Amino acid sequence: MLKRLLTPLYIALSLLCALSLNAQAKQVATTYQFPLTNAFEASIAGTPSALRPALPDDADIRQRDYSLRLRPEREFTLPSNFWPVKTFHYRLAKQSGPAPLIFIIAGTGAHYSSNTTEYLKKLFYGAGFHVAQISSPTAYDFMVGASRYATPGYSPQDARDLYTVMQAIKKQQRTLQVTDWHLTGYSLGGLQAAFVSHLDEQEQSFNFKRVLLLNPPVNLYTSVNNLSRLVHTQVVGTSETRTFYQLMLDKLTRYFNSKGRFDFSEAMLFDLQNSSQKLNQNELAMLIGSAFRFFSADINFTSDLINRRGIITPPQQKINDGTNLTPFFKRALLCDFECYLQEQLLPFWHSHFNNQQATQVAADNADLERLIQASSLYALTDYLSSSKKIGVMHNADDIILGQGDLGFLKQHFAERLTLYPYGGHLGNLDYLDNAADILEFFHE
Numbered sequence: 001m002l003k004r005l006l007t008p009l010y011i012a013l014s015l016l017c018a019l020s021l022n023a024q025a026k027q028v029a030t031t032y033q034f035p036l037t038n039a040f041e042a043s044i045a046g047t048p049s050a051l052r053p054a055l056p057d058d059a060d061i062r063q064r065d066y067s068l069r070l071r072p073e074r075e076f077t078l079p080s081n082f083w084p085v086k087t088f089h090y091r092l093a094k095q096s097g098p099a100p101l102i103f104i105i106a107g108t109g110a111h112y113s114s115n116t117t118e119y120l121k122k123l124f125y126g127a128g129f130h131v132a133q134i135s136s137p138t139a140y141d142f143m144v145g146a147s148r149y150a151t152p153g154y155s156p157q158d159a160r161d162l163y164t165v166m167q168a169i170k171k172q173q174r175t176l177q178v179t180d181w182h183l184t185g186y187s188l189g190g191l192q193a194a195f196v197s198h199l200d201e202q203e204q205s206f207n208f209k210r211v212l213l214l215n216p217p218v219n220l221y222t223s224v225n226n227l228s229r230l231v232h233t234q235v236v237g238t239s240e241t242r243t244f245y246q247l248m249l250d251k252l253t254r255y256f257n258s259k260g261r262f263d264f265s266e267a268m269l270f271d272l273q274n275s276s277q278k279l280n281q282n283e284l285a286m287l288i289g290s291a292f293r294f295f296s297a298d299i300n301f302t303s304d305l306i307n308r309r310g311i312i313t314p315p316q317q318k319i320n321d322g323t324n325l326t327p328f329f330k331r332a333l334l335c336d337f338e339c340y341l342q343e344q345l346l347p348f349w350h351s352h353f354n355n356q357q358a359t360q361v362a363a364d365n366a367d368l369e370r371l372i373q374a375s376s377l378y379a380l381t382d383y384l385s386s387s388k389k390i391g392v393m394h395n396a397d398d399i400i401l402g403q404g405d406l407g408f409l410k411q412h413f414a415e416r417l418t419l420y421p422y423g424g425h426l427g428n429l430d431y432l433d434n435a436a437d438i439l440e441f442f443h444e
Contacts, residue, residue: 109298385412
């Protein structure tokens, strides 16, 4: 919701919407030649276009966006400038006849039509799947139009909201001929896919045949902290009078001047790293951290406004299309994800799921540990170890992983883990070899 306030630099930031192998994991060929071995570069620039798979054109895909009226009460309680998302939307691509259907859950803050979700849609559609694209529970359109509590971060509840959406899609598309149901998600969406699959084991609305987690967090809190810390990286050339964002804009301006055109794209970011304006390691880290801070600000603002908590926006203040949101945006930016966790998520969890009175003070370490455990893959250890239909694809150098995370994946997924030596966070998702491995998993 706050994105409309941002400079063109945010467009570049939003494009992120992003070792040795253990013998138990599925071995990646020693000829794996993804060209970016710097994890930060890979996370930002992604795969060069020449190394991506052939995909169907949009014109050749039978697709459209559909709407679901899931939270009608918010049509009357939210400001008028939320009108585009008060009705929940998703995208569905249909094959001409019977086919398996796969749900795609987007990553942190991502819309169902984000670049990564669109890439996966084309990949699966070209392989003969119906494809349903769903925004992340951390995206403001999902928080407004689909989320029961609009306080994302507690994985079991996020999964429940997603499952409700999927059931509604199935009901709305009852005439669609579906032979099997499948599920995938990338980044945070991968973690949530695991919880959705576990929920489906009890409710059995879909009986998913195959579930693939793409670069998921293992410990959600670790991944969040990894990304949040990047915004504090020291960057040479910044000062009290010259911020990191001014430095970045200066570099981008010089780059575009040398090219003679203005074009933000993944290809541009790859090309930028091969130019004289190449970003160094600290600048790359700061860029990724800044993008995550913007996503966190959106979550903070939207959750606070929907729930009238008064942390970002005064509960009594009227907000409409003409309201200046800049003061709220600045306030939300000052509250990172740790701040959101302490001020909104943890009190919400206490109130609704921990049988304790909600407070606005920081919880003790034991409370935080219980929330982290319940929201991470640890909570599903027995299920993940025993369910042969669930697989993981990850990169050994992924910046969201912490100490022990790869060991957890190797221990509990074994041969169902495909581990690539490099690629950063999602940087190699559309590399030819990765694309072939993704399709092979669903066709096994």
